[in-house]
Amino acid sequence: MNAEIKTQVISGKLAAEALLSEVKATTSELAKSGVQPGLAVVIVGNDPASQVYVSSKGKKAEECGFLSIKHELPEDAAEKDLLDLIASLNRDDSIHGILVQIPLPAHIDAGKVIQSISPQKDVDGFHFTNVGKLGTGMLETAFVPCTPAGSMRLIEQIHGKDLSGLTAVVVGRSNIVGKPMASLLLAANATVIIAHSRTKNLEAMCQQADILVAAVGRPKMIRADFLKPGATVIDVGINRVAAGPDEKSKLVGDVDFDGAIDRAGAITPVPGGVGPMTIAMLMSNTLRAASLAAALKIRTY
Numbered sequence: 001m002n003a004e005i006k007t008q009v010i011s012g013k014l015a016a017e018a019l020l021s022e023v024k025a026t027t028s029e030l031a032k033s034g035v036q037p038g039l040a041v042v043i044v045g046n047d048p049a050s051q052v053y054v055s056s057k058g059k060k061a062e063e064c065g066f067l068s069i070k071h072e073l074p075e076d077a078a079e080k081d082l083l084d085l086i087a088s089l090n091r092d093d094s095i096h097g098i099l100v101q102i103p104l105p106a107h108i109d110a111g112k113v114i115q116s117i118s119p120q121k122d123v124d125g126f127h128f129t130n131v132g133k134l135g136t137g138m139l140e141t142a143f144v145p146c147t148p149a150g151s152m153r154l155i156e157q158i159h160g161k162d163l164s165g166l167t168a169v170v171v172g173r174s175n176i177v178g179k180p181m182a183s184l185l186l187a188a189n190a191t192v193i194i195a196h197s198r199t200k201n202l203e204a205m206c207q208q209a210d211i212l213v214a215a216v217g218r219p220k221m222i223r224a225d226f227l228k229p230g231a232t233v234i235d236v237g238i239n240r241v242a243a244g245p246d247e248k249s250k251l252v253g254d255v256d257f258d259g260a261i262d263r264a265g266a267i268t269p270v271p272g273g274v275g276p277m278t279i280a281m282l283m284s285n286t287l288r289a290a291s292l293a294a295a296l297k298i299r300t301y
């Protein structure tokens with residue numbers, strides 16, 4: 001390890017445990033007034049990676065004391081069946097959060113499905129209403145996408161809530177990670193650069209970053225020489241790669257962790273970084289949805 005830089009490995013696992021224990025405590029408080037948060041997770045098809053994520057979301061929801069419901073639709077389910085299911089979950093008072101696992105099969109219009117979820121139950125923060133609130137800085141009432149929200153909490157551990165004067169580079173511009181991440185960094189006063197596949201000289205761009213967020217989906221693409229010494233590196237990438245001829249596949253991020261650790265000031269590992277925070281934020285968003293729904297039941301006069 002570099003003698004001059006003492007690199008901090010940011011544990012998303014620990015931060016997620018801390019957040020989940022807060023969620024559990026607030027859930028027990030809410031139970032006293034007869035409210036139990038309910039999360040419905042919908043999965044279409046049997047992609048093995050999606051199955052793993054969905055069951056871990058269900059397990060965490062139960063651990064938090066939530067009502068946890070899973071709906072599994074076959075790969076060839078009609079779009080209308082999925083829309084009908086969402087309509088019934090929208091009407092169901094015991095369900096406060098609805099998550100439709102992405103990706104969906106190609107014959108289903110994912111955009112249409114996402115927009116059919118009630119914005120008040122959109123714990124993924126993908127509905128236009130929530131995207132618009134985030135984009136216009138109305139964070140008090142928005143549901144913020146879980147991965148960027150979780151990443152912000154990890155950044156907060158290093159830099160606090162106010163990122164004034166810091167340059168943040170987000171590599172990736174997807175609607176579920178890159179763009180909302182950039183909006184949150186901007187809302188926290190960072191100067192934000194969004195890089196993507198058409199960016200010229202990515203390496204020089206990344207070297208500007210006091211905070212670098214990698215959300216690309218390319219294993220170990222961000223190397224040590226992309227980093228400004230001492231930078232905070234948030235690795236969102238989850239890439240399953242072959243480990244060896246007879247070994248099981250393993251997970252790697254978008255950052256070359258072993259190289260980057262000698263140059264970064266702080267860095268998230270994969271696994272054990274952003275991933276667990278994503279799931280913890282989903283629980284936090286579901287609790288928030290349940291609390292807001294309960295508050296709205298109180299008479300105004």
Ligand SMILES: NC(=O)C1=CN([C@@H]2O[C@H](COP(=O)(O)OP(=O)(O)OC[C@H]3O[C@@H](n4cnc5c(N)ncnc54)[C@H](OP(=O)(O)O)[C@@H]3O)[C@@H](O)[C@H]2O)C=CC1
Pocket residue numbers: 147171172173174175176177178195196197198199202215216217218236237238239274275278
């Ligand atoms: N930890 C977690 O909880 C989560 C992790 N992920 C992971 O994060 C990663 C990104 O996910 P997601 O945003 O959905 O992915 P997308 O594939 O939707 O987006 C990838 C982005 O990276 C950009 N990109 C691709 N190649 C390059 C390149 N060579 N140079 C610069 N930019 C490039 C693309 O640019 P362009 O727009 O020009 O095509 C695009 O904006 C994946 O590994 C995914 O598995 C995702 C969600 C949650």
Ligand SMILES: Nc1nc(=O)c2c([nH]1)NC[C@@H]1CN(c3ccc(C(=O)N[C@@H](CCC(=O)O)C(=O)O)cc3)C=[N+]21
Pocket residue numbers: 052053099100101102103124146147238251270271272273274275276278279
């Ligand atoms: N509607 C929707 N919302 C999502 O939030 C959503 C989605 N669809 N589709 C897929 C992506 C991906 N995603 C992850 C969540 C947790 C981990 C996670 O916990 N990862 C563990 C490792 C898990 C493992 O070993 O496979 C870790 O990084 O330590 C990873 C990825 C949520 N996504």
